[in-house]
Amino acid sequence: MNTPNLTSPEAYNAEIIANAVKFTASLFLGRGEYATIEATSREEIDQLAEMLSTEHPTVKSKPVITAIDAAGNQAIVSGQPAKAPKAPKAENPAKEKPAKAPKAAAAPAAEKALGKRAQIAADAEAGIIPAKPDFSAPTHARFRKKLDEIAALVEKADIKALKAYPINPVSSSPKAMDKYRNLAVIALEAQRKAAKAAAKAEEASATGAAQ
Template identity: 50%
Template sequence: MKLTDLQRGLLEAAAAHPDGLVLPPADMAPAIRTMTARRLSAAGLAGAAPLHEADPAAWHKDGTGLRITLAGREALKPDAAPEAPAAQEGAKPARRRKAAEAAPPDQEGAPAAPEAPPDAAPAIGRPAGKPIITGKAMMEAAAKGTLPAPPDFSAETHKRFRKRLAELVALVEAGDLEGLRAAVINPISSSPKALDRYRNAAMAALEAQAAAAKA
């Protein structure tokens, strides 16, 4: 299954924990906390672990915690096969020149045309391999009830905003419009601006879905 950023972060931390415990973020809202625990358990990614009621690792008031399962550890493994070894990719320039000289020229003896430049780096909010989605296009899709993709915060410059993104993703998955409206975002730089665009588009999509359900 495809993990959300929040689920992946929790499971990765649990995999590194000496007891395999899935630790709930201290500032996670109760509703999101309950929903997250339920989804991890329902997917078989984590199982119940009896703890003390006052234990900060407990997800429920009765002291029940969560422990990562074998399925949870398997879900962390990359789905795609590994790429060619770096030794092959990093072949010496001399070898590359020989390979280029041995390659046959294009028809009529013309030199091979230069390769097209690679696509621009993925825009924020664009899944890998998908066309660039502008803010306008995102809002147009949201008006039709299509939830936006979360922004790509894999770059190191976004590191300190990843937790905030995970919280927004959890609110979107829960359909919590009130929680999204109450979320405080100060869009003064690229990362919070991306969060604000995502939050606004998600709210528009959820409102459109609610309107369609009433129609």
């Protein structure tokens, strides 16, 4: 599997998005349920993401758009609609108070408020495989082999073997492996559930067409 540019998270994501062969839009419906749809272009997935929001008006969150390259690497493109809503114009500019100005920037700030850990967990629930932990430091040396074994199971999407893999999280290295394994299981299960739902929908569509 090819690894994109790792000089920075931004470069990594930008390279995956630039070389994406498909995009997915996943909308969290609640209680582990997602509405997921695929497209081969950014323009098409933006339109389909808006369609998902329209079809589920009671869902307050926005579809998570993910880019996937030919090697299967994934990057979050957007968790917001393609076009941000415009701030309403004041009827009387003279009464507009400067204190109201920061409200325009509140939307992106709220999105960042999730925090890194919460975002990683949300990505896993959306079916996005977490990044393999960096065990290049000498303190992780004796655990690298086990990490590679776990990563191999993740790549094979062997959920059963991942759950059974023995990890005793008593120090930083095993704790990192355990977190990686657990998030990968969540992501793989979400992918499997989405695939089954898509197959079921396709089968229903084919049956309806035949009738």
